[in-house]
Amino acid sequence: MEGDSELQDLYRDVLLDYFRSRTHKGKAEPADVRGHGVSPICGDEVEVTASREGDRLARIRYDGHGCVISQASTAMMAEALEGKPVEEVLRLMAAFGDFMVRRGPPEALPEALEETKALEGVRKFPARVKCAMLSWNTLRLGLEKDGAEYKETEERGLGGK
């Protein structure tokens, strides 16, 4: 049935696995990079922290509550970006934005973001794209506070209340 196939496509099994994963939950010590994100639509909150070792984000952790989409996307982000140099992290974030917000083809995703292809079904539900983007935007803001420069322009839609 129409509704069920869309639902299966949205909540792919791998998403539910990431949603339940505790691997990157918590707080990175030291929290050299820290981003606090709130979604005004659902009231969800996420705190993303990262420890720097030289140029790399050696550890990425997150805390907070959210829906399956936002929590799974966050877990995937932490897994994909952990250990990467900041410059590459920013490049990968831009690539994820191209895929999620600007609906670029999944094939264009860099190998490091292979797993995030499972979020493709989310793009059919505009309200849920914000859920998937929350922690990515949060970490990016944290990095910007830390002095990084993000090249791509962020897609700014009209937010709800």
Add this chain to the structure above:
Amino acid sequence: MNNGARFDVEAIRRDFPILRRLVRGKPLVYLDNAATSQKPAAVIEAEKSFYETYNANIHRGVHQLSEEATALMDEARAKVARFINAKSEREVIFTRNATEAINLVAYAWGRKFLKEGDEIALTEMEHHSNLVPWQILAQEKGVRLRFVPVTARGTIRVEEARRTITPRTKLFAFTAMSNALGTINPVPELLSLAKEAGAATLVDASQWTPHLMTDVAAWDCDFLAFSGHKMLGPTGIGVLYGKEKILESMDPFMGGGDMIQEVWLDHSTYGEVPFKFEAGTPNIAGAVAFGAAIDYLSGLGMEAVRRHELELTRRALEIVREAGAVELYGPATAEERGGVVSFNIADIHPHDVGQVFDSEGIAIRAGHHCCQPLMKRFNIGGTARASFYIYNTMGEVEAFGRALAKVKRFFKVPEEVNSGR
């Protein structure tokens, strides 16, 4: 059209064109009525026919169209006045919505009459629209906000309200029915407390007026605010009721055309109520269509509307109670609440709950319902909320139950688990 002799849901449903559409391949089950209601053909037709036949600006010129448009708007105002039992149509101000109505009071009454050290009493269950305007005013004037606490059952206790209201309280503004929980508040008792303290009163009737008989003469409140779109009317039209005397004592809200008596280059005198508060060309077609919505509800009778919603709510509460792993928020019985059922399923996020309902073509609201302080009171981020109206059927309530079971199946919620609170 239904004549109110018998509440015929199937006949009512035929009046609502949108109920014929499919969502996700299934017949739409619309259970998000606390957010906005659907519109009957009579309302859609009234708005359309205004533009096709009568469109002109009101209070302008002497041409026939303008006179007819003005008469239609006056008629709509009179319908609102009768519907809420106001003394006169001069007590009915058209706004965009309840939010604008409350802001109007905060701006035009609050700014004029409140001073540093004064207090405004509110409750913890207010919609952001009956909270944020007062926060803005409080910051500007040095006024203190005090809050009547909400009990674990999601209710307001009159004794607690008595403690919150002090000799310094200048206004008690509260919702008659919680949009997030459905709680029906003890409005007359709360109003009496405020009156004893000499405070002005504002009732947020956004959730009340669409579902229950509104009688401002019996309540004897100073202000009452509600929106047209939650009661079959179009969006962009709402009402502030105010006692004529208090409205006359207030300064204008916005300045511009239609609200003046005479204008010089350096000053103006203002028109009479209600026009003093209606600057600029109003939503004329919206007001006329809102009049048609009121006719529709009056045709059904508000007692019959309430009876129908009580039946649906009773069954929905039963389903939620029997479901297991479902936490219900708000009062236990249908009699203590409007047609609103707010819940969480185990630790499933409300958005995920709403998504599964959507896959069944069922529209419910998921989130904080513009009541973040109330959600914090219950230590939750949000809830899923089903809310009923005149066109909902017992069959749809059963569909709600099946969707609830589907959420649990889909996210593999163990039966014995209770959501931790």
